[in-house]
Amino acid sequence: MKTDLSSILVLGSGPIRIGQAAEFDYSGSQACRTLKEEGYRVVLLNSNPATIQTDFDLADVVYLRPLTAGVVEEILQEQHPQGVIATLGGQTALNLLVELDGKGIWERYGVRVLGTSVEAVRRSEGRLSFREVLSELGEPVVESAYASSVDEALAFASVCPFPLVVRPDYTLGGTGGGVARSAAELAIIAREGLAASPVGRVLVERYLEGWREIEAEVIRDAFGNALAVCSMENVDGMGIHTGDSIVVAPTLTLTDSQWQRLRSSALRIVEGLGIEGACNVQFALSPDGSDYAVIEVNPRASRSSALASKATGYPIARMAARIALGQSLAEMANPVTGRGSALAEPILDYVVVKFPRWPFDRFPKAQGRLGTRMKSTGEVMALGLHFNQALQKALRSLELPFGLFDSLLASRDDGELLESVVHPDHRRLWAFLELLRRGNSAEDLARRGAVHPFFLHELDRLIVIERRLAGEGLTESLLREAKFQGFSDDDVARSAGLSVEAVRAERKRFGLERSFREVDGCSGETLTRTGYYYGVFGAASDEADRDDRPSVLVLGSGPIRIGQGIEFDFCCVKAALALRRIGLRALVVNNNPETVSTDHDLSDSLYFEPLTLEDVLPIIERERPLGVLAAFGGQTALKLGLELEKEGVTLLGTPGDVIRSAEDRGLFSRLLDDLGILQPPGQAATTPEEALHATALLGYPLMVRPSFVIGGVAMRLCFNERDFEEILDLAFSAEKGQSVLIDRFLQGREFEVDALCDGEEVFLPGIFEHLEPAGVHSGDSMALFPDISLTASQRREIVETVQAISASLGVKGLMNVQFVLHEERLYVIEANPRASRTVPIAAKLTGLPLVEMAVRLSCGQSFADLGLAPGLQEHRGPRGVKVPVFSTEKLPGVDAQGGVRMQSTGEALGLGDCIGMALMEALAGAGWTIPPRGRLLLSLTDRVKHQAPALAAAFSALGWELEATEGTASLLSRWGLPVAVVEKGEPLVEAMKERRWDLVVNVPGEHIETISDGFRLRRAAVESSTLCLHTVETASALAVALAATVQGAQKKEAL
């Protein structure tokens, strides 16, 4: 034990991006909890407000501040921690650890690096030292060379045959890499990669085409004890980022000697590197299994550690934290069974499948091709008795509008489908299924797709069942077989040509229902209770002791996707904890392996299951909870809650008909009219004809959206008829039978509130004010808390409006209401009777346990019971600014402009005594460094060009150098402002790549331009990591913030 330690700094991972997502909330939260349990004082640094990790319960001191060297040094001065743990906060924390070590900061402040040493991190992260260490250990690596220029990359190609893979140095999730099959391709990919690398360097490597990719998740302690927690096999072979691969655990196609060889290699590597904590080792295995190479070593908790933890029940992050404290694996108790040794490798008696969740539904123009750069935003996991059971559960967990049968692919010819197989895209699994359906052989498809034939044979079994269902009708034995193979009632119904209701009725008649087993890490060898369940078909439930305490089921939010992110996991976790505090048994159902809510010790029972009616009803029949909480898991939980209610399940809090009236625009609009509340004039249409009629009545501009939106899918702003016609079909295809809402679009400032409601009264913790004008999705908007521009009477009006809506609906719990201030009048744009994206931020800025309060209200308590006075709370804490974070650099072809469709993957929060300070902190937290003075590029569309001079003048007064595209520049010089003209097109893009500007303000026109100059400008900004603001309002706010902080800093110096 390291007893001279009392206070420990934990570095978090910052905003959610593709490649660094919720898994670090899981690992970081587990680390904080463990350190607190062990009696240490925990100081946490993380700029991400949506996480459980930054909740006040988990650390003694939380710094919601940027993850930068300067901030860490300030914390060291203020808090004097004796140790730091950086291996549980992803690559961000690890990079920061190395940077501060390079500056000698740790040594200067006497801070000990706990867990894996900086030296070990350097050896495994730097590609050259990594190769050296591996060759010393006698471990095979792949031929490769560094290149700092395209020429150097081409030179390597002359000694190593194509295909080659290009990996930029020091980046997250393989940003900017790719496979090159010719010199021409190599030149392009190498150029992109060089730009993406913060050190301007790429690794060019032999591409192991057709090799399998296998991962070993290993932990090792300071004494040299080590174990492999889990083996994982990527169904998609080398060349597809493991984050974008379907993964199974344990490995299924490796013989014992093949796996033992890799396992031994992984253990030698962690020993050789001196890892003290978690480590992920990735291997390439030749098609015949005779040869392997080490691909990558991550000397920290990773996405795979989260997956391995959830797949086995073995809490890797918790054990890594204890190892960092100097504890020995040989002396710790087994963390799964509670007895026996922590060195026991988990033994599975089920099969786990992980499936990625991609954002391509949101970015129709993005390239869906998969490769070495990760594109998925999240993932789902499922457990089953065998591969097909787990796979089909995983598919259901994705919440796609289909299961096994993708109708879009059914219309494609074999050639097109084979293209998906050979050059994998996000539809590959369904392409395999469709090709098998058309009679292609499993062996042939396996060969073409470089996938182990085992998996294709498994898929073929599903197609055989489909065929039999179509041909034989629904017999008991066939239905039994279909359910055993993992078929949903929906897919059985589709294949057999029956209704889902009929299939369900038959299934009930035959008594075919899923059973529930416990994940115990030991295959039943030790009798233990973990409360971590999964459903299977074809085997009995584990005998369980009945716990008759009343329970409540919390519905989770599923995979992380744009529009439904980690904030809903925060809400679910807080809801579960609140239930336990109230004295109820908290049950959680969710399917996301990256999250805190799927840590089985946070709830009394965790069900790792798809969030569908078919999968969740049996849980309710088994547990008989008092009711279900559907308000915390985002739109996923809300929709499922409504379906469950129809089956007679009690929804706690706001009842289903209320949710429906708030979600159904027609009903809601009538309600607002009755209450005399203003709303943008609008109409609902169920056919394109009705829609066209509505446009004539309402006039432009218009906001068009289907009801039940998540993050604005298929939502569009239309300024004229041309825009409208463009989206008509899409709008009506998004949700069958649902109406499409057509509203007048009102320009103005937007505000939103998260109100607590007890059925009669409301409590508002504060009002968010959006910096961007209406038209930018609230999730993509910078937001201030509390608001700054409302008058006292407007605030009163907001309270009264929320109160009126809440009381007339009878909302119990949380409700989010959005307003637009248009021509000095407040209009209600939307009201959602559920926890929203901003709840964790409001909770953290006010210090109020909003979710717990909402749970208490849902369970029947009143404001008086909570000790809350209704009305708008006066804000006392610091001011906060939320800045969204986009991952557009990972998605080639995506336009990076804000709009009505949400595009951001995460957010950073900045705090300050003044807004200026908070905004600068938030920007820094989002990863942007803005110098006090620098060079600015302006390119404004005509509509807002008149605002350019004032904006430019503000920056100029701060000493910034002005450059602008032609139109904007000519206006500025007419005002007499010194400005240089930049030619649009290639010259501008080239200059951007060389990072000529510290800031770009590009306000695009109203039309969707894809190959236009504007698109190229924005894309170049994204790829060169240049901050590009898209509205005059945010740019002006930044100018003010710069002025305020520069002056603030001068004042400080003077003092």
Place this chain on the structure above:
Amino acid sequence: MEALELLLSDGTRWPGVGRLGACDSGEVVFTTLAGGFPQALRDPSFAGQIVVFSFPMVGCCGVGADPLESSGIRARGIVAAVPCRDEGLGPDLFGWVEREGLFWMGGVDTRRLVRHLRRRGPLFGRALPAGGEGTVEVDETPKVSLVSTKVRRSYPGEGPRIVIVDYGVKEGVVRTLQARGCAVDVVPHDMPGGALLALRPDGVLLGGGPGDPALLAGEISVVRGLLGKVPFFGVGLGMQLLALALGARTERLPFGHRGGQPVIDVESKRGFVTSQNHGYVLRDDSIKGKGIVVTFRNGDDGTIEGIRHAGTGVWGVQFHPEAAPGPQESGRLFDSFIDQCREAGR
């Protein structure tokens, strides 16, 4: 394939489908191995046993891709949840099992069966056609003589000469010693001490094997007679025989250690994962005053996993450092033994 039932000696019946074999009775044991099923089935320690696999998908890799242990299948039959019999994935495991005359059952709720065995075990069982009647034979006669080699087999080598007494040793042990350059003689389990010494061994390795060690009175007395005359290393059953020869006693584990198990080195406090297959264990209360030092213990249940005898330097481990199947990190123990033999030979 036909509907079958596994009838256990406690009267419970476990349905499944599969094919009956030449002999369908035996002690029912479970193993938690997640792979290496073909090798496991050839491990002579499974002689006379019906093996239940706790991992559901059995046979995904076919059979034959890994070097197989010993010559034939020693188990009586296998019980699995989800047999994988795809064509084109290499020779089919279940077909091989059938050809070797064993019975197999699939579609069995193996998790429930494992939990049943760990609560009610040890149990014997018999595979029957569904609904069939029969009695479960409880056969606890020693199986060592059935699996041991009948004649001496010799393998040349430049290094120390090691005699392996074959109570049912895995081929992996022979391969491991050969790979380290040893000259190896594998001798029958009942070779008298004098004949054994006549081979002029630098060391004797007592191999693993099936069943209750306490029933092997003849073997124990041979070992006792050789103590102090030659370096000994016992593996699995071999370690138990060493301990019995030194006056200790063994007992049956309620449900055995079969699969990967954590073991802690008592002296260094370091631990590692080992490959195991045993149903009997050394009694902790029987080693006092016998000069036996416990060198390794099981990390999970604390049972004895390794011993050394202070007076004679003979030692052994309960687990299988030769792995195959299973984790490989305890292979270094063979090096220690070989070093010991070298020194003794000087």
